[in-house]
Amino acid sequence: MPRFKMVNNEIIQFTAEEEEARDAEEKAWADGASDREINDLRQRRNQLLANTDWMGNSDVTMSTDWKTYRQELRDITKTYKSLDTVKWPTEPTL
Numbered sequence: 308m309p310r311f312k313m314v315n316n317e318i319i320q321f322t323a324e325e326e327e328a329r330d331a332e333e334k335a336w337a338d339g340a341s342d343r344e345i346n347d348l349r350q351r352r353n354q355l356l357a358n359t360d361w362m363g364n365s366d367v368t369m370s371t372d373w374k375t376y377r378q379e380l381r382d383i384t385k386t387y388k389s390l391d392t393v394k395w396p397t398e399p400t401l
Contacts, residue, residue: 309321309326310325310326310329312325344389344390345384347390348383348384348387348390348393349384351395352380352381352383352384355380355395355398356377356380356381359373359376359377359398362377370399372399373399375396376396376397376398376399379396380396383395383396
């Protein structure tokens with residue numbers, strides 16, 4: 308399907324070169340989807356880990372449940388299949 312652009316209030320069809328360039332842009336975007344997804348996952352995981360960093364203070368004894376939770380967060384990048392189906396671990400109660 309041909310693409311069009313607006314130039315000086317006139318609709319003009321893309322040239323072959325513009326079509327190729329746009330196809331390359333769309334391919335690059337699609338090829339980067341998994342990288343964007345893993346980055347989103349890492350950002351969420353890092354925030355959840357940061358929320359529990361206080362558990363590592365020297366005056367706090369971290370329970371096994373908290374250690375497990377934090378380890379599951381660190382391991383999530385190895386086990387997930389898709390952001391739509393990722394199973395986040397449940398934060399233990401205090």
